[in-house]
Amino acid sequence: xxxxxxxxxxxxxxxxxxxxxxxxxxxxxxxxxxxxxxxxxxxxxxxxxxxxxxxxxxxxxxxxxxxxxxxxxxxxxxxxxxxxxxxxxxxxxxxxxxxxxxxxxxxxxxxxxxxxxxxxxxxxxxxxxxxxxxxxxxxxxxxxxxxxxxxxxxxxxxxxxxxxxxxxxxxxxxxxxxxxxxxxxxxxxxxxxxxxxxxxxxxxxxxxxxxxxxxxxxx
Numbered sequence: 001x002x003x004x005x006x007x008x009x010x011x012x013x014x015x016x017x018x019x020x021x022x023x024x025x026x027x028x029x030x031x032x033x034x035x036x037x038x039x040x041x042x043x044x045x046x047x048x049x050x051x052x053x054x055x056x057x058x059x060x061x062x063x064x065x066x067x068x069x070x071x072x073x074x075x076x077x078x079x080x081x082x083x084x085x086x087x088x089x090x091x092x093x094x095x096x097x098x099x100x101x102x103x104x105x106x107x108x109x110x111x112x113x114x115x116x117x118x119x120x121x122x123x124x125x126x127x128x129x130x131x132x133x134x135x136x137x138x139x140x141x142x143x144x145x146x147x148x149x150x151x152x153x154x155x156x157x158x159x160x161x162x163x164x165x166x167x168x169x170x171x172x173x174x175x176x177x178x179x180x181x182x183x184x185x186x187x188x189x190x191x192x193x194x195x196x197x198x199x200x201x202x203x204x205x206x207x208x209x210x211x212x213x214x215x216x217x218x219x
Contacts, residue, residue, distance in 0.1 A: 023098040023106050024051035024063075027079065027119040033064040033092035036077040036084040045072045047095065054097045061124075066091050080125035096122040139179050139210035140196050141203045154181070154188040163189035164213070177214040 024047065039060055042053060047065055050072035054060040062078040065071070068091045077084055078096060086094065098106055105123045115121035157163045160180050166189065167175040179190040195214055196204050204212070 020055060020100055022051050022055040023101050023103070024048075024054075024095045025098075025106070025110060025121060026065075026093045026095050027121050028116055029086065029094070029119055031088060031090050031092060032086045032094055032119075033073075033089040034062060034075060034077070034079050034084055034094050035087050036062070036075040039074040039076050041074070042072045044070050046070065047072075050074070051095070051097060055099060060097065062097050062122075063095050064089075065093050065095060067093060078122060078124055080120050080122060086119060094119075096124075098123065138212040139205050139207050140177065140192060140199065140212050141205060142190070142192060154179075154190040156183065156186055157189040158186040160187055160189075160211075160213070163187060163191075167191055167213075177212065179210055179212050181210045 039057055040053075042050065045053075050063050050065060053072065054063055054074055057074055059076050060074045062075045064073040064075065066073075079086060079094060101123065109115065109123045109125065110121050112120070114125070157166065157180075163178055163180055167178050174193055175191045176195050177192045179188075179192070181188045196212065
């Protein structure tokens with residue numbers, strides 16, 4: 001079952017109301033919850049109210065809901081992120097939350113076989129397939145921190161696809177984008193733990209031989 005919650009939000013400085021919505025949907029496994037960071041909890045609340053609260057809470061990605069106690073637990077991460085696992089928890093259900101999501105994309109994700117068999121019911125799970133957005137002739141400079149610089153050291157791969165596979169095989173916090181440069185017989189691959197939108201524009205330079213890529217699930 002999927003709920004869509006729609007509300008009008010008055011934006012200061014704009015003459016009309018802007019409408020926001022959130023889709024919430026339980027994965028097809030009962031008595032399970034996600035072992036993820038807890039943002040806040042609410043007692044004596046419905047699943048719809050829980051979803052509405054998630055819409056307002058910054059960083060809310062999903063929630064666990066205890067059916068018997070009617071208690072809502074807002075989470076800062078979601079299933080498929082590879083950082084957290086589903087664990088057995090009697091009376092619990094886990095719900096994906098899609099803020100301002102696209103109905104068709106959400107429906108396709110929930111109709112996918114992986115939703116029924118693995119609980120991967122969110123469009124955000126698409127970032128674990130071969131999904132990538134590429135900007136040619138662009139290079140995102142790594143951080144100056146020595147540790148991050150070391151993680152971003154270019155390594156040789158036989159193709160851009162191999163570099164992408166290396167990225168999506170890592171947890172999201174460790175590889176969110178990457179740079180590639182063609183070389184003899186393959187490419188130089190530089191994995192990055194951040195997005196171009198999270199760094200100053202001056203960090204995005206434009207050498208002709210590099211391309212910058214980001215994992216598909218990020219805007």
